[in-house]
Amino acid sequence: MSSGLNPAQLQAVAHHGGPCLVLAGAGSGKTRVITHKIARLLQQGMVPERIAAITFTNKAAAEMRERARALAGRAAQQVLICTFHALGVRLLRQDGAALGLKPQFSILDSDDVASLLKDCGASTDSVTARHWQWTISGWKNAGLDAAQALAQAGDEAQRQIALVMAKYQERLAAYQSVDFDDLIGLPLALLQRHPEVRARWQAQLGHVLIDEYQDTNATQYELLKLLVGARAQFTAVGDDDQSIYGWRGATLDNLKRLPQDFPALQVIKLEQNYRSTGAILRAANHVIAPNPKLYPKQLWSDLGEGEPVRLQACDHEEHEAERVVARIQSLRGPASGSAHKAYKDFAVLYRANHQSRPLETALRKAQIPYQVSGGTGFFERAEIKDLCAWLRLMANPDDDPAFLRAATAPKRGIGHQTLQQLGAFASQYKLSLYEALFAHSLSAAMPARALATLHEFGRSLNDLQYRARHCRGLEAAAAFLADWLQGIGYQQHLLDHADSAQQGSARWSNVLDFCDWMAQRCADPAAGDAAAPGRAPQTMLDVAQTVALITTLQDRQQEQDVVTLSTLHAAKGLEWPHVQLVGVNEGLLPMRPDDEDAAALAQRLQEERRLMYVGITRAQHTLVVSWLKRRKKGRETVPGQPSRFIADMQLDSAPVREDPRAKLRALRAEFAQRAQAQPGAGTAPPVSP
Ligand SMILES: Nc1ncnc2c1ncn2[C@@H]1O[C@H](COP(=O)(O)OP(=O)(O)OP(=O)(O)O)[C@@H](O)[C@H]1O
Numbered sequence: 222m223s224s225g226l227n228p229a230q231l232q233a234v235a236h237h238g239g240p241c242l243v244l245a246g247a248g249s250g251k252t253r254v255i256t257h258k259i260a261r262l263l264q265q266g267m268v269p270e271r272i273a274a275i276t277f278t279n280k281a282a283a284e285m286r287e288r289a290r291a292l293a294g295r296a297a298q299q300v301l302i303c304t305f306h307a308l309g310v311r312l313l314r315q316d317g318a319a320l321g322l323k324p325q326f327s328i329l330d331s332d333d334v335a336s337l338l339k340d341c342g343a344s345t346d347s348v349t350a351r352h353w354q355w356t357i358s359g360w361k362n363a364g365l366d367a368a369q370a371l372a373q374a375g376d377e378a379q380r381q382i383a384l385v386m387a388k389y390q391e392r393l394a395a396y397q398s399v400d401f402d403d404l405i406g407l408p409l410a411l412l413q414r415h416p417e418v419r420a421r422w423q424a425q426l427g428h429v430l431i432d433e434y435q436d437t438n439a440t441q442y443e444l445l446k447l448l449v450g451a452r453a454q455f456t457a458v459g460d461d462d463q464s465i466y467g468w469r470g471a472t473l474d475n476l477k478r479l480p481q482d483f484p485a486l487q488v489i490k491l492e493q494n495y496r497s498t499g500a501i502l503r504a505a506n507h508v509i510a511p512n513p514k515l516y517p518k519q520l521w522s523d524l525g526e527g528e529p530v531r532l533q534a535c536d537h538e539e540h541e542a543e544r545v546v547a548r549i550q551s552l553r554g555p556a557s558g559s560a561h562k563a564y565k566d567f568a569v570l571y572r573a574n575h576q577s578r579p580l581e582t583a584l585r586k587a588q589i590p591y592q593v594s595g596g597t598g599f600f601e602r603a604e605i606k607d608l609c610a611w612l613r614l615m616a617n618p619d620d621d622p623a624f625l626r627a628a629t630a631p632k633r634g635i636g637h638q639t640l641q642q643l644g645a646f647a648s649q650y651k652l653s654l655y656e657a658l659f660a661h662s663l664s665a666a667m668p669a670r671a672l673a674t675l676h677e678f679g680r681s682l683n684d685l686q687y688r689a690r691h692c693r694g695l696e697a698a699a700a701f702l703a704d705w706l707q708g709i710g711y712q713q714h715l716l717d718h719a720d721s722a723q724q725g726s727a728r729w730s731n732v733l734d735f736c737d738w739m740a741q742r743c744a745d746p747a748a749g750d751a752a753a754p755g756r757a758p759q760t761m762l763d764v765a766q767t768v769a770l771i772t773t774l775q776d777r778q779q780e781q782d783v784v785t786l787s788t789l790h791a792a793k794g795l796e797w798p799h800v801q802l803v804g805v806n807e808g809l810l811p812m813r814p815d816d817e818d819a820a821a822l823a824q825r826l827q828e829e830r831r832l833m834y835v836g837i838t839r840a841q842h843t844l845v846v847s848w849l850k851r852r853k854k855g856r857e858t859v860p861g862q863p864s865r866f867i868a869d870m871q872l873d874s875a876p877v878r879e880d881p882r883a884k885l886r887a888l889r890a891e892f893a894q895r896a897q898a899q900p901g902a903g904t905a906p907p908v909s910p
């Protein structure tokens with residue numbers, strides 16, 4: 222079990238009888254320490270239920286469970302491996318009664334919270350409402366209740382928010398509901414106020430392990446302290462350079478506090494990176510260098526220099542997406558070749574969710590299977606599926622699944638029964654639904670009113686198709702799209718069916734984004750189409766045909782071998798052989814809100830820099846970084862600048878000669894491992910700093 226661990230990792234795994242912190246850079250095997258330590262504890266006879274391992278995401282938890290099972294067999298399945306929030310649920314379901322919470326309490330998601338806040342008097346304007354929601358969440362994360370928030374409110378606006386918070390908390394209690402912040406805050410209150418519950422949990426947990434410790438927030442830290450108690454049997458692993466959740470209240474102070482709060486803390490540093498080639502690691506080290514150092518560390522790799530990191534300047538998002546696809550296709554090589562690579566070896570990472578849309582479009586066109594991690598894929602969104610159904614029908618009126626969806630999105634008086642009757646008629650005469658619509662004998666098969674609504678739908682489709690065929694140029698396209706959406710009342714439909722104003726406007730903004738893309742495709746190059754210079758203008762019908770092509774591909778969701786598209790945040794802790802970072806532009810990464818003061822901005826930039834570091838260090842063998850010469854800003858297209866982080870990577874710097882100490886370290890590690898393998902061997906020598 223100790224095989225595949227270097228001496229420092231082994232030291233962390235073997236450390237027993239007190240608190241342990243592994244502090245190390247990306248790819249140095251911190252997560253590996255956790256899985257091996259779970260296995261070691263089980264091997265030493267600890268009951269699985271007494272071990273808890275806390276990860277940052279459900280995905281990371283699933284992966285850790287899998288790895289632990291591979292190492293330790295079935296016993297690992299009983300180990301509690303979950304996120305802080307899932308642990309909170311466990312605590313509350315088991316012992317929440319002490320706080321007046323029934324075991325079957327419900328958990329509100331962010332949209333539920335938004336609408337409940339609105340009921341409690343929060344602003345109905347979506348931007349302000351979001352600000353209120355964030356403020357309340359921030360207070361709750363800082364451990365403040367409504368009365369404390371009111372007492373420390375700096376101005377009238379804050380007082381208003383605190384008053385709404387008080388109502389909101391009352392309603393939550395009345396509805397037996399909790400929000401995400403409560404999943405940490407309430408268990409903390411539970412353990413603080415009820416010594417007998419606290420003692421029981423402390424006795425139950427033999428060892429607690431925490432991955433990505435740098436991203437815990439103050440409340441999570443307090444909860445952890447109460448869970449481990451004075452015995453402090455825990456192992457935390459983390460990297461201050463990868464702290465990327467400051468915006469959600471995570472604080473690096475937790476790293477500083479650990480040695481103060483636990484004087485017996487054993488700190489172990491890992492320095493060898495097992496993930497990335499020298500070229501990739503060097504770029505990562507250069508990028509993070511300007512940030513202030515909490516704990517200095519020097520990462521090295523003996524995987525060789527590898528391929529240079531490639532930089533690409535792209536004309537615009539679509540161009541970038543095409544190059545991403547081309548690279549995947551060329552690296553994958555012929556399916557039969559020895560160098561053939563799987564789709565799952567590739568990841569494309571970006572700063573913000575909305576950046577997935579052009580990538581998804583290009584991957585679909587090239588029939589490359591992908592999954593969007595950390596969010597819903599653009600083409601999976603209900604509103605985009607609705608619009609695509611209409612477009613598919615314009616391209617091919619005989620597309621029955623599209624007919625069924627478009628006929629009811631939005632609802633226009635065509636009921637379930639009418640569609641069933643139409644379907645029965647169509648299959649009897651071997652017609653498509655659309656063809657059946659205009660068949661003479663249909664009138665005998667269905668009531669006149671139903672027939673009239675169906676005919677009206679058919680006529681509006683015909684009309685759209687006719688207009689789409691003749692629609693060319695940006696202005697005509699914009700007018701076509703506006704008329705279409707207005708004609709079917711789509712914006713109202715979204716607002717009526719959203720759980721909150723915020724959700725409705727987010728969906729509408731996706732629709733507008735999609736419309737922008739379509740309009741650009743129809744743009745007349747003579748009119749200066751910035752997004753697609755040199756491309757022939759298309760009619761709206763051509764665009765509809767492209768959409769039909771890319772959205773009717775068979776559903777590849779179930780496939781395992783897929784390219785990953787992910788935000789940088791959701792990529793934390795993961796690794797892929799081939800990584801492309803896209804949209805590495807000033808204004809995108811670093812992302813820059815306008816309304817911050819200088820001090821906040823400096824903090825923000827440090828966090829964005831860590832995010833870039835996280836992105837680079839996901840790559841094992843190859844890394845491509847691209848930026849856009851023209852990028853979208855809201856609804857406009859503006860000239861793009863490469864991110865400052867690109868210059869900081871110093872891609873043209875000569876490869877440094879391998880640190881001569883690296884070889885010595887590797888030798889020493891090998892020696893230590895051999896010594897371990899010898900019967901009767903002593904403990905591993907301590908690792909030099
Ligand atoms: N001693 C080792 N020998 C061989 N491979 C190792 C060793 N330690 C770690 N690895 C491998 O290196 C890669 C990175 O390890 P791991 O994911 O545990 O690093 P990490 O420090 O948790 O990274 P991150 O900071 O990105 O979360 C994994 O593929 C892992 O299997």
Ligand SMILES: [Mg+2]
Pocket residue numbers: 251252253432794
């Ligand atoms: Mg990790």
